[in-house]
Amino acid sequence: xxxxxxxxxxxxxxxxxxxxxxxxxxxxxxxxxxxxxxxxxxxxxxxxxxxxxxxxxxxxxxxxxxxxxxxxxxxxxxxxxxxxxxxxxxxxxxxxxxxxxxxxxxxxxxxxxxxxxxxxxxxxxxxxxxxxxxxxxxxxxxxxxxxxxxxxxxxxxxxxxxxxxxxxxxxxxxxxxxxxxxxxxxxxxxxxxxxxxxxxxxxxxxxxxxxxxxxxxxxxxxxxxxxxxxxxxxxxxxxxxxxxxxxxxxxxxxxxxxxxxxxxxxxxxxxx
Amino acid sequence: xxxxxxxxxxxxxxxxxxxxxxxxxxxxxxxxxxxxxxxxxxxxxxxxxxxxxxxxxxxxxxxxxxxxxxxxxxxxxxxxxxxxxxxxxxxxxxxxxxxxxxxxxxxxxxxxxxxxxxxxxxxxxxxxxxxxxxxxxxxxxxxxxxxxxxxxxxxxxxxxxxx
Numbered sequence: 001x002x003x004x005x006x007x008x009x010x011x012x013x014x015x016x017x018x019x020x021x022x023x024x025x026x027x028x029x030x031x032x033x034x035x036x037x038x039x040x041x042x043x044x045x046x047x048x049x050x051x052x053x054x055x056x057x058x059x060x061x062x063x064x065x066x067x068x069x070x071x072x073x074x075x076x077x078x079x080x081x082x083x084x085x086x087x088x089x090x091x092x093x094x095x096x097x098x099x100x101x102x103x104x105x106x107x108x109x110x111x112x113x114x115x116x117x118x119x120x121x122x123x124x125x126x127x128x129x130x131x132x133x134x135x136x137x138x139x140x141x142x143x144x145x146x147x148x149x150x151x152x153x154x155x156x157x158x159x160x161x162x163x164x165x166x167x168x169x170x171x172x173x174x175x176x177x178x179x180x181x182x183x184x185x186x187x188x189x190x191x192x193x194x195x196x197x198x199x200x201x202x203x204x205x206x207x208x209x210x211x212x213x214x215x216x217x218x219x220x221x222x223x224x225x226x227x228x229x230x231x232x233x234x235x236x237x238x239x240x241x242x243x244x245x246x247x248x249x250x251x252x253x254x255x256x257x258x259x260x261x262x263x264x265x266x267x268x269x270x271x272x
Numbered sequence: 273x274x275x276x277x278x279x280x281x282x283x284x285x286x287x288x289x290x291x292x293x294x295x296x297x298x299x300x301x302x303x304x305x306x307x308x309x310x311x312x313x314x315x316x317x318x319x320x321x322x323x324x325x326x327x328x329x330x331x332x333x334x335x336x337x338x339x340x341x342x343x344x345x346x347x348x349x350x351x352x353x354x355x356x357x358x359x360x361x362x363x364x365x366x367x368x369x370x371x372x373x374x375x376x377x378x379x380x381x382x383x384x385x386x387x388x389x390x391x392x393x394x395x396x397x398x399x400x401x402x403x404x405x406x407x408x409x410x411x412x413x414x415x416x417x418x419x420x421x422x423x424x425x426x427x428x429x430x431x432x433x434x435x
Binding site for chain 2: 222
């Protein structure tokens with residue numbers, strides 16, 4: 001207990017030092033942003049109310065499936081396959097609903113209770129942190145009796161993956177078809193990332209150009225989940241970076257530092 | 273203290289785990305200091321989605337709120353007035369981290385038994401965090417012919433997803 005409160009106090013002090021933008025009810029901080037468990041040992045995720053008012057947050061487990069364009073599609077509990085159902089049933093967490101004063105952090109404890117006969121594999125659910133909106137006051141309509149008044153309230157939150165691995169799992173990846181795409185939203189660097197094996201790959205993309213000492217593009221937190229064999233990675237880039245993305249470039253995919261930082265895949269390509 | 277401030281500017285949360293004494297009873301106990309640095313994400317709402325006030329006539333039309341500018345483009349049959357704004361969110365996290373943004377594509381607005389539908393879109397589907405990141409949500413409100421006046425309310429989900 002003293003360990004927990006100690007860490008929370010330090011965390012609180014650290015959080016209050018951080019510059020925060022204008023605050024609304026329901027604003028939130030979540031740390032860490034990814035959880036991988038490979039045993040019975042559990043962990044904690046910190047949820048902090050960084051808004052200016054007390055807010056009630058709901059913590060839930062959701063299912064998502066990666067699509068070929070790398071998006072995470074929502075999957076209802078009725079549509080869940082065996083892997084997804086196993087993930088939902090073995091992840092324990094508490095609390096699931098918590099009211100926090102401004103700048104009050106709360107540790108969400110996460111544990112795993114794998115069944116005896118659990119087959120080797122990678123199991124995943126996504127933990128959703130979201131504030132429950134307060135009842136809305138009806139806006140007064142003084143002076144404009146003929147009009148429609150519209151109150152559209154965003155309910156906003158964060159999801160982080162909770163991944164459970166059992167057994168010796170392997171995966172490899174390959175990069176192909178690097179390209180610059182331009183549409184009405186601006187420029188993006190895109191490529192195809194394929195994966196083979198019985199687990200997901202996760203890491204950092206680095207795009208370098210010969211003659212430049214700094215990478216043109218670094219994007220951390222790129223996953224190819226086990227339910228897809230390939231996905232498109234499309235990363236928005238500013239116009240000045242897009243202008244440099246020509247000729248020969250090297251695209252590399254590294255494991256995250258916490259996983260060793262090794263090279264997963266790389267490709268040399270000539271951009272148009 | 274300096275280290276802590278430095279880590280925070282890198283967008284990380286510092287969680288000091290504990291001071292673990294290797295031998296609590298020994299007269300000269302060694303102490304290991306451990307700190308776990310966690311990647312963090314902060315999402316704050318900086319503006320609400322506001323279509324302003326719409327006066328409707330015998331024919332309906334669309335009111336389109338630009339995610340980029342927050343301005344409303346109103347069909348000829350409608351009169352739009354008042355201040356409008358796109359919903360806006362700021363996202364802070366570790367530099368270089370990639371996050372995906374999902375927004376409900378449609379939302380149903382209710383005023384008693386009357387209803388309207390709005391389609392929604394985010395300014396960004398993916399952000400590679402670089403500090404001071406934000407995204408906005410705009411949409412198109414389909415106002416029916418002789419749409420009943422009233423206060424229409426609805427909720428929509430906006431989620432910042434880590435892969």
